[in-house]
Structures are given as C-alpha cells and as structure tokens.
Amino acid sequence: MPLPTWFMAIYLIATSSKGVSAMVISRQLGISYKTAWFLCHRIRQLLADDDCTLKGIVEVDETYIGGKRRRDAKSKRDSDDDQPKGRGGSRKMMALTAVERDGKAKARKGRTHSERAIAGVVFYWLDRDAVLVTDELPAYRWIGKRFPAHLRVNHSRGEWSRRDPLAVACAHTNSVESFNATIKRAISGVRHWFSIKHADRYVHKATSRIVAGAQTIKIETLNVKG
Incomplete structure (x- = not known):
C-alpha cells in the first residue's frame, strides 16, 4: 500500500x-x-503502550460486553467455548478495566471475575504504591490488602461516591465506569458485532485513544499477536 x-x-x-x-x-x-x-x-x-504502569489513584472494575440475543440463542459465528457466560447467565464477554484518575487506562478480556483471575491482572498493571478504588465485589477484598490503601463503594446500597476526611481520596468508580460505557458505545454504535476470538484486539481497537478533557487515555491489551 x-x-x-x-x-x-x-x-x-x-x-x-x-x-x-x-x-x-x-x-x-x-x-x-x-x-x-x-x-x-x-x-x-x-x-498500544505496553510498558505503562498505572500509578496514583487507580479505579478497577469489570464489565460485560455483548448485545442481547433473542430467546438466548447461541451465535452461529462463534463456537460455544468462545462465549463465556456473564453474570445472570447472559452470554457476554467480560472485560477487566483499570483507569488512572486523570490518566491512562488498561483493559483486557477475561472469562471469569474470580479473585485469582482479577488479581493476576491487577498486580501486573498497577504500581504497588497505587491507591486501589473498586466496588463491593468480594474478589477485591484480598487484592486490596496488597496496596497501601483500598477504597470501596457499595453500589448495592445505593452508594456511588463517598468523601471520608481520613481517606487519601474520594471513593468512587465514576472514571472507570465512564470508560466502560465508552467501550460499549463504540462496539454497539460503530461495529455492531465482534468475534470474541479477537476480543482483545477489538476492545483495544474500540478505545485505543480516548480524549477526556486535555488528557489522552490509551488502552493496553495482553497477548495480542499479529
């Protein structure tokens, strides 16, 4: 070309x-x-910025990406093994995302939101001196003990933001949730469908560059070949 x-x-x-x-x-x-x-x-x-380590205040969250199928029908374009079941039994791809406040972001696909699966990714992405901010998912409790501070918000009780005078920062996951919403809008509004086989590529492709104010956010994926 x-x-x-x-x-x-x-x-x-x-x-x-x-x-x-x-x-x-x-x-x-x-x-x-x-x-x-x-x-x-x-x-x-x-x-892609493969060597980036997230520092400072970092929000981590998991989200499920995929459209709604009629009568829970299986996709004819993906094998059953490529379609992990999300929460509630819906066949959607799980993506784990982490966002620095006023900084960069990382994301990759996953098959489960178990403690072991999340911990391996979070420890790889985040600087050990970072402040971890998450929701109330039980898997984050043990992970948060490996960081200097771990702030949690309880969405199930209607808590979306909390200011504690003794905490190092305001507890909320608004940044990472806005990031996840942008990924979903990019897939549903621009591409409409993507193969889970290439999910890491498409998640990266959908949001490799997001401009939030004057800050550019890049997304990083693992094990992307060719």
Missing part, C-alpha cells in the same frame, strides 16, 4: 473518539475490506 494510505488511516483512527470500523476505512480510502481490517489492527497495535 502507498504510504499516504497508511497516513490517512492513522489520521482517521486517531481522530475518531469512539473508533472507526474497517468498513468505513475501506470505503473512504478506496481499499478492500480485508486490507482495511489488516491496516486497522496494525495501527491499533502501534498505538
């Missing part, structure tokens, strides 16, 4: 707040869909 084609694709991806689909890239640059798909994945990988 000519070098100007790469530059135009980089511009379109970098300036789209919720991402741009390969079909749109194909139509606007006059290239085939397969070429556009190849191009988009390479550019998203180029934007």
